[in-house]
Amino acid sequence: MNRTEDSDALAQQVLAIAQNARAASLVLATTPTAAKNAALERLAQLLQSHSAELLDANAQDLAEASTNGLSAAQIDRLTLSTERLEKLAHSVREVAALPDPVGEIIDESTRPNGLHLRRLRVPIGVIGIIYEARPNVTIDCAILCLKSGNAAILRGGKECFHTNTALAALITRALADTGLPAAAAQLIPTTDRAALTHLLKLDSHIHCIIPRGGESLIRFVTAHSTIPVIKHYNGVCFVYVDAxxxxxxxxxILVNAKTQRPGVCNAAEQLLVHHSIAATFLPAAARALREAAAVELRCDPASAALLAAADIPHLAATDADYRTEFLSQTLAIxxxxxxxTAIATINRDSSGHTETIITADRAAAQRFQAAVDSAAVLWNASTRFSDGFEFGLGAEIGISTDRLHARGPMGLRxxxxxxxxGDGSGQIRA
Amino acid sequence: MNRTEDSDALAQQVLAIAQNARAASLVLATTPTAAKNAALERLAQLLQSHSAELLDANAQDLAEASTNGLSAAQIDRLTLSTERLEKLAHSVREVAALPDPVGEIIDESTRPNGLHLRRLRVPIGVIGIIYEARPNVTIDCAILCLKSGNAAILRGGKECFHTNTALAALITRALADTGLPAAAAQLIPTTDRAALTHLLKLDSHIHCIIPRGGESLIRFVTAHSTIPVIKHYNGVCFVYVDAxxxxxxxxxILVNAKTQRPGVCNAAEQLLVHHSIAATFLPAAARALREAAAVELRCDPASAALLAAADIPHLAATDADYRTEFLSQTLAIxxxxxxxTAIATINRDSSGHTETIITADRAAAQRFQAAVDSAAVLWNASTRFSDGFEFGLGAEIGISTDRLHARGPMGLRxxxxxxxxGDGSGQIRA
Structure with missing residues (x-):
């Protein structure tokens, strides 16, 4: 085959996946909860009984990891172990135990003409998940889509291709073993970027794209997709310490938000301090951050002066630091x-993920919560609580920094x- | 200026509009209901007191209408009159009278750690409305966005440019007269397609695009926008007459759905008839459609045979007819x-807008309503009920055929x- 034939064949392959997913989604939409849960239970069993195969596949990816230029942290996220597979199986059973959102009545009314209306929660349809190197995402996304009655098309990164292929084979088997359509969850069997570009144009078969990964992946997807995208950009989260x-x-709260797990999107990256308490608060807080995790402090001139006077190590912040998601032990102050000023600063520089105000002044907190335009606005609590489990959703497929459809943590609903x-009795319009 | 400088200047102009809209949206988000309603009441007054200016501007557009190649129906939609302006002013006051959705508590809970959570309804932010030749859309969209606390960027068609400019001037004045930011609703002061292309990339300032118009406009917007789009495609609505x-x-119901107002998206375009009642139902129904509005009947071979036997005029349907939004007195059968088979046919050929089943069999109706994958699925009622007013939303900015964010009629919510x-008392994450 020449290049054009290759490209046509790839386009046909991706189209067939999307068409099969659409057909499967129509079946899934009316599949009873018990049948979906049976498939999940079967998958949990298979993850446990096939751990040797999965670890072999994972070893292939790990063998190529240095060629692929993965960092130590990336290799750690890529690595499976018997223990991690046990955890994965456990998480599948947890999703099976969650309530099924499909069929919930959101609201209902009877119109003056007698037409009885209900808004019923139904699956979105076909969801494409575009992600990078973490194999647990393959399982997480497949099971959350299945439980919510959606067909999933999974497109993982090349660094994890062997592991993802082995996991997808178990998903297919669990679906087949329990009588559900095999196309309910499909892995794109190539990491060719061209396949992704084809996929992102199939808006008559695929209803939603969720990209999970770095900003460049998300920007690529947003620029190329004609399918609606729910974005999960970064978290440049602010802690504001009020007068x-x-x-x-x-x-x-500051030490917890910054240091408890600095590599995640709901960790604090930015500190704003009211000038009236800065001289009292900042030196002590800075010492605590240094002691907890040797946090690097990047300061504006006023905060730098206070830390210099207290002999606490710090750096001068650049303008870019004030809008940076460090994902490390670094804090801009x-x-x-x-x-x-705190509100205006946040609305200008934040990524709209999660912010918190620390204050005993209820009016100040309420003004902050009303005026700050972010997905989650907390008062006297760590930004680290902003996730689907902590917010009681029971699961999380990501945290949306968009405003349409879902904002903040996304669970099954x-x-x-x-x-x-609408149920009528012969109504016609006058 | 050369071409590049022109283009840069246009890009800067559009960017400034978006930045000003974003700033205005932050003010609007916490603007009290009474202040928004005062601006609406002022606008209603201005529409009445400035009718002469508006009619002059409209006359300019009408003078260019034949040069612009508008059809009689398009010219009718473009034409303002004192009576239509009175209606427009009335509709502004009706929106003022609707409940304000902003600040509604969607749900709340207290987590085991004492963190009290609420999901609060807030404006989306900045909404771009891209539409074609109807001047009432300028007012409708501006007032619905204002009432819901959103800043609006309006981009109308060139056929309506003078009228839109005159309407926008009154909107600006109503905002200024009542102390709201003038940038709360802005008209793009050019119909240059390049301005639209710039606008659709400003995803850090604009949060949602709603295109209203023909399919080619919607496809253009979808293909070029990096901002989330809520689409309002066509309505290929089905009536299924069950055994x-x-x-x-x-x-x-069939006569009403097809003929009561055939030019709108919730009119029926497709009829499916269960074979067991076809011989009884079809000839009589066809005669009624012919008598009501000389409906052109495009038939499959089986239905054609029945109509031929009854001597009722009809045509053979093409494959394309089965997926066509005729928007006229034509019905495919x-x-x-x-x-x-009815369900599978609809899920393959419908646009997912609105379908109805006519049956006395509750189980059949329930199966149809569960399995048909459309925004509105009715039972024993005309498809014509599928709109924001008939569904009790009090207003309608459009009818979404997307599945994300909103599906079906879209009102203020x-x-x-x-x-x-989230209100805490010092919670940190373990």
């Missing part, structure tokens, strides 16, 4: 004149659409 | 073997997002 803060509480059901 | 239908009711508000 009326309990300073001991503020320090505990600014002193602000007042609450309104957020993987659903709705439809209008 | 157990009350045939008199079926005929009434097929006879189906059973309920499941559907112009909102939400945010998570």
């Amino acid at each position: 009326a803060a309990d300073l001991a509480m503020a320090q505990r 600014r002193i602000v004149e007042d609450l309104e 957020e993987l659903c659409s709705y439809k209008w059901i | 157990a239908a009350d045939l008199a009711m079926a005929q009434r 097929r006879i189906v073997e059973d309920l499941e 559907e112009l909102c997002s939400y945010k998570w508000i």
Whole structure:
């Protein structure tokens, strides 16, 4: 075959996957909860009984990891172990135990003409998940889509291709063993970028794309997709310590938000301090951050002066630092004149993920929560709580920084659409 | 200026509009209901007191209408009159009278750690409306966005440019007169396609695009936008007359769905008839359609045979007819073997807008409503009920055929997002 024939064949292959997914989604939409749960239970069993095969496949990926230029952290995320597979099986059973969102009545009414209306929660249809090197994403996304009645098309990264292929084979088998359509969850069997480009144009078969990964992947998907995309950009999360803060509480929350797990999107990256308490709060808080995790402090001139006077190591912040998701033990610090300046600063520089105000002043907290335009706006709590499990969703497919459909943590309900059901008795329109 | 400088200047102009809209949206998000309603009331007054100016501007557009190649129907939609302006002012006051969706608590919970969570309805932010030649869309969209706390960027068609400019001037004045930011609703002051292309890339300032118009406009927007789009494609709506239908009711509903207002998206375009009642139902129903509005009947071979035997004029349908939104007095007709065939046919050929089943068999209706994958699935009622007013939303900015965010009629709530508000007492994550 020449290049054009190759490309046509690839386009046909991706189209067939999308068509099969669409057909499967129509079956899944009316599949009873028990049947979906049986498939999940079967998958959990297979993950346990086929651990040797999965570890072999994973070893192939790991053998290529240095050729692929993966960092130590990336290799760690890629690595499976018997223990991690046990955890994965456990997470599948947890999703099986969650309530099924499909069929929930969102609201209902009877119109003056007697037409009875209900909005019913239904699956979105076909969801494409585009992700990078973590094999657990393959299972997480497949099971959350299945539980919510959606067909999933999974397109993972090349660094994880052997592992993903082995996992997808078990998913297919679990579906077949329990009588569900095999196309309910399909892995794109190539990591060719051209396949992704084809996929992103199939808007008559695929209803939603969720990219999970770095910003460049998300930007590529957004630029090329004619299918609606739910984005999960980064988290440039702010802690604002107000004039009326309990300073001991503020320090505990700041240290937790920054250091408890700095590599995740809901960790704090930015600190704003009200000028009136900065001289008291900042040196002590900075010492606590240094002691907890040797946090690198990048300061505006005013905060730098306070830390210099207290002999605490720090650096001068650049403009870019104020909008950076460090994902490491680094914190940018600014002193602000007042609450309104803090709000305006956040609305200008934040990524709209999660912010928190520390204050004993209820009016200040309420103004902050009303005016800050982010997915989650907390008061006297760590930004680290902003996730699907901590917010009680029972599961999480990601955290949306978009405003349409879902904002903040997305669980099973957020993987659903709705439809209008109207029961009449012969009504016609005048 | 040379061409590149022109293009740069246009890009800068569009960017400034988007930035000003974003700034205005942050003010609107916390603007009290009374202030928004005052601006709406002021606009209603201005529409009445400035009718002469508006009619002058409209006359300019009408003078260019034949040069622009508008059809009689398009010219009718473009034409303003004192009576239409009175209606427009009335509709502004009706929106003012609707409940404000902003600030509604969608749900709330207290987590085991004491963190109290609420999901609060908030404006989406900045909404871009891309539309064609109808001047009332300028007012409709501006007032619905304002009431729901969103800044609006309006981009109308060139056929309506003078009228839109005059309407936008009144909107700006109503905002200024009542102390709201002038950038809360802005008209793009050019109909240059390049300005639209720039606009559709400004995803850091604009949060949602709603295209209203023909399919080619919607496809252009979808292909070029990096901003999330809520689409309002066409309505290829089906009436399915089941074996157990009350045939008199079926005929009434069919005639209403097809002929009461054939040019709108919720009019019926497709008829499926269960084979067991076709010989009884079809000739009578066809005669009723012919009598009501000389409906052109495009038939599959089985239905053609029945109409031929009854001497009723009809045509042979083409394959394309079965997926066509005629928007005229034309109906495509097929006879189906059973309920499941009807469902599969609809899920293959419909646009997913609105379908109805006519039957006295509750189980058949429930199966149809569960399995048909459309925004609205009715039972014993005309498809013509599928709109925001008839469904009780009090307003309608369009009817979404997408599955994300909003499906079916979109009112004020559907112009909102939400945010998570969390009140703690010092919670940190373990």
